[in-house]
Amino acid sequence: MTDIKLSNAQIAWRAAQDITDGAYVNLGIGFPEMVAQYQPPGRQAIFHTENGILDFGPSPAPGEEDWDLINAGKRAVTLNPGAAFFHHADSFAMVRGGHLDVAILGAYQVAQNGDLANWRVGDKGVPAVGGAMDLVHGAKRVAVITDHVTKKGAPKLVETCAFPLTGLACVTRVYTSLAVVDIEDGRFVLREKLPQISLAELQNVTAAQLHVTDPVTDLITPDL
Amino acid sequence: MDKTIQNAAKAVAQIPDGAVVMIGGFGGAGAPVELIHALIDHGAKDLTVINNNAGNGRIGIAAMIDAGLVAKMVCSFPRSSDPRAFNEKYLSGQIALELVPQGTLAERIRAGGAGIPAFYTPTGVGTELATGKPTAEFDGRPFLQERWLRADFALIKAEHADRHGNLTYNKTGRNFNPLMCAAAETTIVQASKIVDLGAINPEHVVTPGLFVDHVVEIPNPQQEELLIRAEAVYP
Numbered sequence: 001m002t003d004i005k006l007s008n009a010q011i012a013w014r015a016a017q018d019i020t021d022g023a024y025v026n027l028g029i030g031f032p033e034m035v036a037q038y039q040p041p042g043r044q045a046i047f048h049t050e051n052g053i054l055d056f057g058p059s060p061a062p063g064e065e066d067w068d069l070i071n072a073g074k075r076a077v078t079l080n081p082g083a084a085f086f087h088h089a090d091s092f093a094m095v096r097g098g099h100l101d102v103a104i105l106g107a108y109q110v111a112q113n114g115d116l117a118n119w120r121v122g123d124k125g126v127p128a129v130g131g132a133m134d135l136v137h138g139a140k141r142v143a144v145i146t147d148h149v150t151k152k153g154a155p156k157l158v159e160t161c162a163f164p165l166t167g168l169a170c171v172t173r174v175y176t177s178l179a180v181v182d183i184e185d186g187r188f189v190l191r192e193k194l195p196q197i198s199l200a201e202l203q204n205v206t207a208a209q210l211h212v213t214d215p216v217t218d219l220i221t222p223d224l
Numbered sequence: 225m226d227k228t229i230q231n232a233a234k235a236v237a238q239i240p241d242g243a244v245v246m247i248g249g250f251g252g253a254g255a256p257v258e259l260i261h262a263l264i265d266h267g268a269k270d271l272t273v274i275n276n277n278a279g280n281g282r283i284g285i286a287a288m289i290d291a292g293l294v295a296k297m298v299c300s301f302p303r304s305s306d307p308r309a310f311n312e313k314y315l316s317g318q319i320a321l322e323l324v325p326q327g328t329l330a331e332r333i334r335a336g337g338a339g340i341p342a343f344y345t346p347t348g349v350g351t352e353l354a355t356g357k358p359t360a361e362f363d364g365r366p367f368l369q370e371r372w373l374r375a376d377f378a379l380i381k382a383e384h385a386d387r388h389g390n391l392t393y394n395k396t397g398r399n400f401n402p403l404m405c406a407a408a409e410t411t412i413v414q415a416s417k418i419v420d421l422g423a424i425n426p427e428h429v430v431t432p433g434l435f436v437d438h439v440v441e442i443p444n445p446q447q448e449e450l451l452i453r454a455e456a457v458y459p
Contacts, residue, residue, distance in 0.1 A: 050326060052250075067252050085395060088327075096347065125315075126303065126310070127321075128302055128303040129323055130326050137349075
């Protein structure tokens with residue numbers, strides 16, 4: 001197995017290609033926020049944040065922050081024309097009520113049946129869940145972006161999650177540093193993979209069976 | 225009718241030991257810093273505090289925790305840029321934590337204000353946060369029963385208020401504040417400006433005054449995020 005893999009920016013770029021014009025989208029805190037930078041030209045998604053904004057924009061220049069205008073990651077943001085504010089119960093009605101088109105989240109582990117573990121890795125320290133457990137039951141599509149393996153090389157796509165669950169059977173697609181994988185009927189279905197690696201090499205770093213039902217497309221992204 | 229009250233100290237003086245107190249705010253937005261600091265001065269102990277977070281730095285809710293006033297936190301995300309105050313007390317067993325998913329926290333508070341004792345939600349089904357909670361199937365899907373949350377007091381930050389207690393908020397400073405106004409027995413509001421009756425367009429009232437008991441004007445209120453960046457400490 002080579003060291004070839006997509007950068008986080010390239011994973012985010014790939015995920016952004018599947019977001020349609022006018023989609024209502026929630027991006028998880030941290031890495032998933034990068035997806036907003038790579039919307040294809042001519043498409044404009046409307047981004048939702050749990051703490052009560054639809055249609056927020058990028059961070060303002062340093063020194064221009066308004067700390068009453070932040071996203072769920074407590075980062076200062078700006079507003080696009082047509083933005084709206086609302087309170088937390090309305091915000092999570094948008095989430096749980098199925099009104100969002102896409103949620104894109106990070107993951108510690110994703111299981112082949114779509115179970116997601118992304119909120120804590122054990123029972124030590126101070127647990128903090130935020131909105132993760134709500135988001136996985138809200139959007140019409142729940143996608144994960146992640147490295148294919150952990151920093152130590154352990155597979156993150158697994159048969160059964162070992163870490164505490166965020167939600168059951170909730171993930172529909174995973175964009176990794178090596179592949180794009182759908183979850184269908186309780187199994188991983190490989191859609192795209194880096195052309196530089198073989199199916200056998202990919203299977204080797206995946207801890208559950210990768211199924212191939214249709215021709216697998218080359219996963220090609222710009223240099224980012 | 226006049227719900228205005230002279231100062232923050234007077235507004236929080238009625239809060240007794242052992243009270244359940246909802247505090248608005250998400251991160252630094254909408255956090256009623258002056259009311260929280262007045263409550264620290266007042267010194268009510270053994271409080272249960274309901275907020276999305278569990279304090280940051282050495283001011284606001286973190287300063288309440290540092291002062292040993294908080295027996296229990298009900299929150300979704302007890303983590304921040306500087307979570308020392310909560311972490312120290314939690315890891316040494318001096319403070320209890322009820323961890324609630326953020327949307328469930330919002331809806332439990334909303335339900336409390338709306339007189340709905342319990343509801344069913346998909347959030348948390350099959351996770352460790354479902355432990356001990358009844359589940360039921362509706363239309364073939366499993367849901368978790370969650371109970372309402374109510375409080376003795378709510379501390380709220382608003383932008384404009386009138387003497388009837390009608391409120392507006394500033395941007396994402398809204399967050400949990402309108403929900404908490406309805407869910408507390410006694411709701412205490414700090415507003416940047418108290419305006420004349422009628423000055424808030426009825427179409428623009430976010431919290432109707434019925435949910436509010438006391439309003440104190442705090443012009444140019446402190447912003448929690450700026451205090452944290454300045455490494456401020458209270459008292």
